[in-house]
Amino acid sequence: MSGTSSVGGPGVYEAGDQRNYKDEEINTAERFKEGKPNSHLANDSKDERSIANKLAREEKRAKEPEPRSLEAEQIAQDATLPARSHGNEPSKGARIDQELREEEEEELRRKGKK
Numbered sequence: 001m002s003g004t005s006s007v008g009g010p011g012v013y014e015a016g017d018q019r020n021y022k023d024e025e026i027n028t029a030e031r032f033k034e035g036k037p038n039s040h041l042a043n044d045s046k047d048e049r050s051i052a053n054k055l056a057r058e059e060k061r062a063k064e065p066e067p068r069s070l071e072a073e074q075i076a077q078d079a080t081l082p083a084r085s086h087g088n089e090p091s092k093g094a095r096i097d098q099e100l101r102e103e104e105e106e107e108l109r110r111k112g113k114k
Contacts, residue, residue: 041047049057074081079097080090090098 079094079101083090083094
């Protein structure tokens, strides 16, 4: 009966998450390097950062422009691009959006604004 159980064989318990560490190994770990980058959530109510630190962070974020990807830039120029890049016909809505965008650009060119 030894070596068998209702939850599996002895291979389940070998050197996986069942490993116990010695106290010396735990205490010598570099404690200050254990944190993960970006581990603080901005809206976490249990975060112990001071209000001044939170305000400074928000001011810094407000000054930084939000990066736009190349794909987002291309979609801003051509609404039918995503469908065509996948080999599909653009939807009616995408075609209408592109037509409206082109008409507005032409109108602005005629008025000399662009």
